[in-house]
Amino acid sequence: MSRAHAAIDALRAWTPEVDGWIIAIGALAAVACAVPGTLLVARRQSMAADGIAHAVLPGIAGAFLLSGTRDLAWMAGGAAVAAVAMSAGSAFLERRLRVERDAALGIAYTALFALGLALVVRAADGVDIDPSCVLFGAIEFAPLDRVTAGGRAVPRAALVIAATAGANVAVAALAWRPILASSFDRGFARAAGARPAACDAIVGAMATATCVACFESLGSVIVVAMLVVPACAARLACARLVPMAALAAAFGCGATVLGHVAACVAAPVAGLDASGVRELSTAGCVAAALGACFAGAAGARAVMSRNRPVDGAHAASLPCAP
């Protein structure tokens, strides 16, 4: 049997109950991530996505150790505490040590992530949290964990992520004007009474909630890719926030489909099924697909752009208008 046939067979074996839900969960995550991701990128806080995604771990692990349950309220509460600790800690370090914002952030979130990993090792007997799951995600198992909603058994992850996506859109719509103002000109926003610090907190809260909702499925590192990469790709194409968020969501959905297809067909196509490889990690493939699509978009833009690239240190950054 040829490799192409094997690949087609792999895709024919898809079932709506498993693969359909995997793609649905990934697409919902893409939508949920698009809103905070776009705002973080526009506010030049991309690495804060990295920070939050790592920092929620000790909160989640701590909540699990304390409560002994995977109850969502406990986890969200723990994650919120950890995210606040991360933001406050990095702001304190930046001020006190007078280091750049990135270095302060790096210290705060690696320390918290280390604490989280140490706690996870303690909690590992509790089976449900596993260090490799935390890093790599296990979207393949998400369709198995069902709850009943509206008379149908729906994967818990899908419900949680859909709710988060809805909440993100609702919050962004409600606080749109101050968030927009503070994203582009903090001084003006402050003068106009928009309270940029409060907007930072709102965007941070959205990102935290999204990380908590997605991290079981996608893993902590890959949530970062889902938050930042689609938003950056969208920013290459448009300078306004709403189309940017919409494009980011579409980009993330596309990469999800591509990633899951790649996860299923990569082994037969590469001839690895002979050595016993069946499917690759979907979350990993989605992140890789995001990176590949971004590289394509950036390469196309670089080729099309007539401007000679200016030396990085002095380059005007990409314009972004309200």
Next chain:
Amino acid sequence: MTAGDPAVAVAIDSLAVAYGGRTVLRDATLRIRAGAMTAVVGPNGAGKSTLLRAVMGMLPFTGSVRVLGGPIDACRARVAYVPQRAAVDWDFPITVRQVAEMGAHARLGWFGLRLGRARREALEALADVGLADLAARPIGELSGGQQQRAFMARALAQRADLVLLDEPFASIDATTEHDLLALLSGLRHRGTTVVVVHHDLETVRERFDDAVLVRGTVIAHGAARDVMTAAWLARTYGDAPHSGKATA
């Protein structure tokens, strides 16, 4: 004056600079006299700093720039450049003496073989700017004026034939400005060419030999008293609101 004339320190022909699709300078042609003190004057965002950076070969441009008779890379050791103070990390763990030593290293080499000499020359330069007592202090503990003096000491330690300063007098005290202008005049009398981006039109008229008016291109250049007239200044600064904060 032709580009190869030894009386010309910097020869700029048809210079154009663009960042990210926006043209900051276009069609700038200019001769800076050797041994003179020249002020570069213009509104914010006019391209003054860009002009200096193009002379130093620190950004891509089209056109021709010749420094001390050749390309900048052939004579960097003879040129001292003092960037804007805002471009520097003032919390950096470095002493005043080490800042001045950088100037000596630029001439003597960077591998510490002539460490004693670099240190001696740095201390001499610090004495010239009145900072000898503060040589061991971290740069971040100094006042703005003292920091600018330390930068001037670094330029002095380079013993350059051409000194370019980008807004050295921005937000510093009057005493320091007076002292540094006197130091620059002293350098000029010893034959050094001095180019300063400067805002205070009064000082330019009184203390500088030549002036260059810049706004997107060279509006006028020549002897300060000829160029710093109401008519030329109106053309340089007139209805300038859209210069805004687009500092290049």
Next chain:
Amino acid sequence: MTAALAGLLGDPHARTVLAATATLGASCGVVGTLLVLRRRALLGDAAGHATLPGIVGAGALSLSLGGTGREPWVLVAGAALGALAGIAAVHWIRRATRLPADAAMAIALGSLFGLGTAMLSALQQVEGGHGAGLESLVTGDAATLVRSDLHVAAAVATASVALTAAFRHDLRALAFDEDFSRSVGRPAGRLDALVSALAVANIVAGMRAVGLVLSVALLVIPAAAARPWCRTMGAMTALAAVLGAAGAVAGTVASAAIEDAPTGPFVVLACAAILAASLVAAPRARGAGPGATA
């Protein structure tokens, strides 16, 4: 823990482990000072995460050629290639798109780590690939260190110290005032490449001990802890080396005292404790740098 420490010092293997982690900690302190002062702290994070696809690729290559999939030199070469690819990706994204540096780093970090995850999931399903010990590289396991690791650590530390000392004037000028450094014709690109190469060497040498996810912390935290105490870059480098060694040793001992504990998180927590102590005890920074707002 004292019993654990006594046991560790009595055992030649434990002495090797402690010597290797102390050497690595000191070396990371030296290079971390360069990264922090050059404002490139998180480049180490991008490089650290980007090692994963390199390591897994090298392991897979070795397996397919009949090897065990865990020869140290193969994995080290793969990790170094991956880290360099990560740094190259950050530079390329910045040049091609003019996105800010932090966005470029987040993109490279997430995508390459994702790629590594996908590749690791495949390798784990291959016969003989499972349990190739690659997982322990993610969070670190200092107990696996052997004499050859100590030699690698010593070589990397020697190179880091020697190169930093040889180029100290250049590196200081570049980090303090890049415009000046460029104006006198110093090669900023090559000096930055040197700093990146040293960071990669330290991350790769340290991955077995502290893991690649947290390697950036061992670079950045000791340097940050040293900063409030030092007036010069030389002093900061020396103090960061001492604090890095102390943190690495303390974390290794702590993780040895707890069963099945990965080393990386405990080393980072020990470094964070040193930083906290440094911040509590340090004199407040004097003299507001007015230049920062001029």
